Amino acid sequence: MATHSTIRDVARSADVSLGTVSNYLSGKKPISDVMRGRIEAAIAELQFVPNAAVRVMQGGRSHVIAFIVPDSGNPFFLEVARGIEDFAIDNGHVVVTCNTEGDLERERHYAKALSEMRVGAVIAVASTSNELLLSTLQKSGVRVVTLGRQLPGGLFPTIAVDDLRGGFIAMSHVLERGHRRVAFLGAPDAESQIRERFAGCVAAYSDAGLDPAELLRVDADLNSPTARSAASRAILALEPRPTAVVCANDVIALALEAEAIRSGLRIPEDLAIVGYDDIEGAAIAPIPLTTVYQPRYDLGHRAAELALSENYPASTEPPFAPSLVVRTST
Amino acid sequence: MATHSTIRDVARSADVSLGTVSNYLSGKKPISDVMRGRIEAAIAELQFVPNAAVRVMQGGRSHVIAFIVPDSGNPFFLEVARGIEDFAIDNGHVVVTCNTEGDLERERHYAKALSEMRVGAVIAVASTSNELLLSTLQKSGVRVVTLGRQLPGGLFPTIAVDDLRGGFIAMSHVLERGHRRVAFLGAPDAESQIRERFAGCVAAYSDAGLDPAELLRVDADLNSPTARSAASRAILALEPRPTAVVCANDVIALALEAEAIRSGLRIPEDLAIVGYDDIEGAAIAPIPLTTVYQPRYDLGHRAAELALSENYPASTEPPFAPSLVVRTST
DNA sequence: GCTGTGAAATGAAATGGTTCACTTCTTGTC
DNA sequence: GACAAGAAGTGAACCATTTCATTTCACAGC
Numbered sequence: 029m030a031t032h033s034t035i036r037d038v039a040r041s042a043d044v045s046l047g048t049v050s051n052y053l054s055g056k057k058p059i060s061d062v063m064r065g066r067i068e069a070a071i072a073e074l075q076f077v078p079n080a081a082v083r084v085m086q087g088g089r090s091h092v093i094a095f096i097v098p099d100s101g102n103p104f105f106l107e108v109a110r111g112i113e114d115f116a117i118d119n120g121h122v123v124v125t126c127n128t129e130g131d132l133e134r135e136r137h138y139a140k141a142l143s144e145m146r147v148g149a150v151i152a153v154a155s156t157s158n159e160l161l162l163s164t165l166q167k168s169g170v171r172v173v174t175l176g177r178q179l180p181g182g183l184f185p186t187i188a189v190d191d192l193r194g195g196f197i198a199m200s201h202v203l204e205r206g207h208r209r210v211a212f213l214g215a216p217d218a219e220s221q222i223r224e225r226f227a228g229c230v231a232a233y234s235d236a237g238l239d240p241a242e243l244l245r246v247d248a249d250l251n252s253p254t255a256r257s258a259a260s261r262a263i264l265a266l267e268p269r270p271t272a273v274v275c276a277n278d279v280i281a282l283a284l285e286a287e288a289i290r291s292g293l294r295i296p297e298d299l300a301i302v303g304y305d306d307i308e309g310a311a312i313a314p315i316p317l318t319t320v321y322q323p324r325y326d327l328g329h330r331a332a333e334l335a336l337s338e339n340y341p342a343s344t345e346p347p348f349a350p351s352l353v354v355r356t357s358t
Numbered sequence: 359m360a361t362h363s364t365i366r367d368v369a370r371s372a373d374v375s376l377g378t379v380s381n382y383l384s385g386k387k388p389i390s391d392v393m394r395g396r397i398e399a400a401i402a403e404l405q406f407v408p409n410a411a412v413r414v415m416q417g418g419r420s421h422v423i424a425f426i427v428p429d430s431g432n433p434f435f436l437e438v439a440r441g442i443e444d445f446a447i448d449n450g451h452v453v454v455t456c457n458t459e460g461d462l463e464r465e466r467h468y469a470k471a472l473s474e475m476r477v478g479a480v481i482a483v484a485s486t487s488n489e490l491l492l493s494t495l496q497k498s499g500v501r502v503v504t505l506g507r508q509l510p511g512g513l514f515p516t517i518a519v520d521d522l523r524g525g526f527i528a529m530s531h532v533l534e535r536g537h538r539r540v541a542f543l544g545a546p547d548a549e550s551q552i553r554e555r556f557a558g559c560v561a562a563y564s565d566a567g568l569d570p571a572e573l574l575r576v577d578a579d580l581n582s583p584t585a586r587s588a589a590s591r592a593i594l595a596l597e598p599r600p601t602a603v604v605c606a607n608d609v610i611a612l613a614l615e616a617e618a619i620r621s622g623l624r625i626p627e628d629l630a631i632v633g634y635d636d637i638e639g640a641a642i643a644p645i646p647l648t649t650v651y652q653p654r655y656d657l658g659h660r661a662a663e664l665a666l667s668e669n670y671p672a673s674t675e676p677p678f679a680p681s682l683v684v685r686t687s688t
Numbered sequence: 689g690c691t692g693t694g695a696a697a698t699g700a701a702a703t704g705g706t707t708c709a710c711t712t713c714t715t716g717t718c
Numbered sequence: 719g720a721c722a723a724g725a726a727g728t729g730a731a732c733c734a735t736t737t738c739a740t741t742t743c744a745c746a747g748c
Contacts (some may be wrong), residue, residue, distance in 0.1 A: 046705085049705090050706055081704085087361065120452050213674065286644050417703070
């Protein structure tokens with residue numbers, strides 16, 4: 029494995045000065061066609077590949093965007109990641125997805141690795157656990173953007189979707205369909221997004237002149253398949269059974285749908301279901317799922333744009349608006 | 359944003375020489391406790407973070423593993439990625455997932471970026487389109503490992519699963535269940551893995567004393583939801599309808615299941631379905647899916663291990679063995 | 689007290705691309 | 719033909735770390 033050729037080799041081979049080759053590569057200064065031709069020939073001949081590390085060493089930042097996410101397998105984040113990646117590529121960057129799985133040690137590993145790499149930007153799904161690490165990164169000069177919600181202190185620019193409104197339109201929808209005995213299938217309040225969605229549901233419930241205390245609720249660990257199934261069965265076992273269920277996300281909504289089908293219920297006649305997220309599986313489910321769509325691709329795309337923008341940190345943006353996708357399940 | 363402090367600042371603040379700080383950081387030479395104490399104090403005080411780029415500039419390679427994949431959203435690759443990531447983290451590396459989406463230009467962008475970054479290793483899902491790029495990378499000193507199948511020429515160490523055997527056990531299973539009119543729901547032969555699976559099916563069909571020419575087959579673009587549904591309907595429209603279908607992967611098997619349920623068929627009585635991959639959705643489908651499990655996490659983990667191993671390139675490994683997961687759908 | 693030995697510490701040189709003050713060349717104007 | 723001004727090209731110095739030949743030091747053995 030021959031050692032790499034350097035800009036000096038290119039300059040010598042093209043009989044041109046160092047600075048001219050550098051100008052050719054960076055495009056910051058114009059150069060003549062003669063020089064350009066000679067340099068290009070030399071680069072091709074020597075198979076020269078510039079060493080990106082040097083720019084970083086000089087005090088620059090590497091063309092890497094880190095995406096810090098608790099569960100990269102979640103279809104929602106996957107789509108966000110696509111948005112980030114597309115923008116990153118168009119701007120000569122590369123994305124490192126850091127899957128923390130909620131593990132603090134893993135978060136620390138990534139924070140250390142990213143600092144040492146001098147990453148250009150970090151886009152992180154907001155959570156209380158990573159707040160400290162993010163502010164450390166920010167202090168060392170990394171552009172940080174949080175996703176989903178504003179972290180207390182307002183330190184970081186944030187791209188969010190209006191979850192309150194999402195919960196509101198989901199609940200309004202089933203109430204308009206005439207349902208009066210409704211349940212919310214969610215997760216413990218740790219996640220503030222879930223809390224917001226539930227709050228939106230409560231608001232819609234009140235607005236319809238109903239008593240929010242009568243709104244049923246079952247919680248589950250959304251990341252566990254067995255917990256999802258168990259919570260779904262718990263919903264179906266409520267006496268009397270709700271006629272409609274608004275779910276915290278599509279993954280658990282689909283679990284509920286599967287359980288309902290298995291126990292012989294007709295959807296939407298016996299049970300209406302509303303999901304949240306509009307993941308791919310929602311449209312191709314046995315009973316296509318009514319759900320709240322979040323512009324997740326745009327979310328990621330916009331976050332990357334903000335992170336790399338000239339005038340970072342910009343003032344925090346107004347949240348994106350979710351919309352209802354009505355399908356068969358209601 | 360104060361500029362970063364350097365190893366020189368640390369040396370000065372700790373009243374110690376440059377080299378000693380370097381030795382402390384790398385651990386390559388022992389140093390006394392006195393020095394250690396002074397250095398640690400200085401590092402803490404200055405909030406020093408070493409600049410990883412310099413090591414790379416000195417001719418080393420960055421602690422980055424690139425995972426080149428045509429569709430990072432595919433649950434199969436997600437799990438492979440988890441295996442890679444876990445190994446990477448344990449070895450102080452970080453993973454860049456490069457989602458090519460089969461786009462040649464995108465592949466080229468990544469090849470360029472990865473070369474310039476001097477990535478340490480590349481793990482790529484084998485495809486004919488990336489062969490040239492991979493060999494270019496390898497020539498420039500990057501460790502390349504291909505995944506799924508050996509690329510012609512045998513240039514790269516490979517980690518694979520025995521798809522021939524997978525197809526064989528899937529087909530054997532439905533034949534043992536007594537089915538005699540069987541279809542294969544797959545994709546055009548471009549993907550050699552699908553080809554292998556089909557070949558395994560044909561082998562099992564012959565072994566059972568049946569005429570392989572009678573084995574039905576429908577193909578679809580596996581990446582398109584609408585194509586999957588259309589192909590599923592095509593299977594159900596065959597006259598006479600097959601009593602069992604072996605599918606090229608779980609995603610399309612689930613589409614078939616959904617279509618079958620929608621048209622009122624009972625599974626497995628009217629139609630038995632076997633998938634391939636054992637994705638998460640297979641177990642929680644309305645009718646839990648019988649499928650061929652591939653040790654995908656191990657696949658990724660082993661690939662990363664191979665890529666970073668001392669004695670890369672090792673001789674190519676024997677393929678991993680798939681196994682059948684029997685559930686309700688057969 | 690002298691020497692030999694090994695451990696620890698030192699700092700100049702090297703790594704490769706960018707920067708910038710400086711030189712050289714070209715073109716236009718009167 | 720002289721001169722100004724802008725364009726293009728040059729190369730030494732710089733960035734933050736590692737490497738390694740050299741120096742320093744402590745201590746054991748005689």
